Amino acid sequence: MLNIILMGPPGAGKGTQAKKLIAAYGIPHISTGDMFREAIKAGTPLGKEAAGYINEGRLVPDEVTIGLVKERLSKADCQHGYLLDGFPRTLPQAEALKELTSELHSPISGVINFSCDKDELIRRISGRRVCRNCGAPYHVETLKPKVEGVCDICGGELYQRKDDTVEALKTRLSVYYKDTKPLEEFYRQEGLLHEVDGLLGVDELFKKINVIFREVDQR
Ligand code: AP5
Secondary structure: OOEEEEEOOOOOOHHHHHHHHHHHHOOOEEEHHHHHHHHHHHOOHHHHHHHHHHHHOOOOOHHHHHHHHHHHHOOHHHOOOEEEEOOOOOHHHHHHHHHHHHHOOOOOOEEEEEEOOHHHHHHHHHHEEEEOOOOOEEEOOOEOOOOOOEOOOOOOEEEOOHHHOHHHHHHHHHHHHHHHOOHHHHHHHOOOEEEEEOOOOHHHHHHHHHHHHHHHHHO
């Protein structure tokens, strides 16, 4: 079973790899960041609550995020595996996930932890552009679309996320080091942690993650 978590700092490449992995493995991509952005776009009560936190780079409160993931993981399409991207990010979230997966009799099978140095994270985040329609990530220097401002995949408009400003990124990085990085030890102790080098090129990194997926799937 592939119940996988992608973990790592903002800009390490989790979303980019997730898009390739779901195409290869056919499992659902559960990105809490994407779920919040969709709720903001739709103007739902959840979106209104989450917007202030997200735009400033702070975490949405645990009880809100945990409730959202519980509901999503209980859906039928998650019965044969899933890719969690951006959850858990705090110890209470990791503990709630452990309890939930135990109730569902389907534990987490592996955690892929992306490492990446701070200068590169800043370069990637400040140059990132995202498709407003399908969410595909681009970069103004390293991953340009064929036509400027237009998504290669769906023709949607490319935009810069509100939390990709230097100020919000500072907060996101400090939140990552304080709240999320300690989860490495949590998952190391569970025997689930697999480290990958986020500085590798997109295709090379994808190959390494595929090897881990095969190992995890055969257990
Ligand atoms: P979220 O959407 O999860 O953002 P993030 O974790 O900060 O991650 P990013 O999407 O910024 O980066 P990424 O690692 O996916 O990088 P990407 O592949 O795009 O969360 C946003 C906010 O939502 C949070 O701040 C919080 O407020 C809230 N939230 C979400 N989950 C929450 C939770 N569990 N609890 C509470 N609040 C929560 O790549 C970045 C750039 O680099 C792109 O331009 C890409 O083209 C380029 N790139 C990618 N890979 C490579 C590579 N290998 N080489 C060169 N360039 C690359």
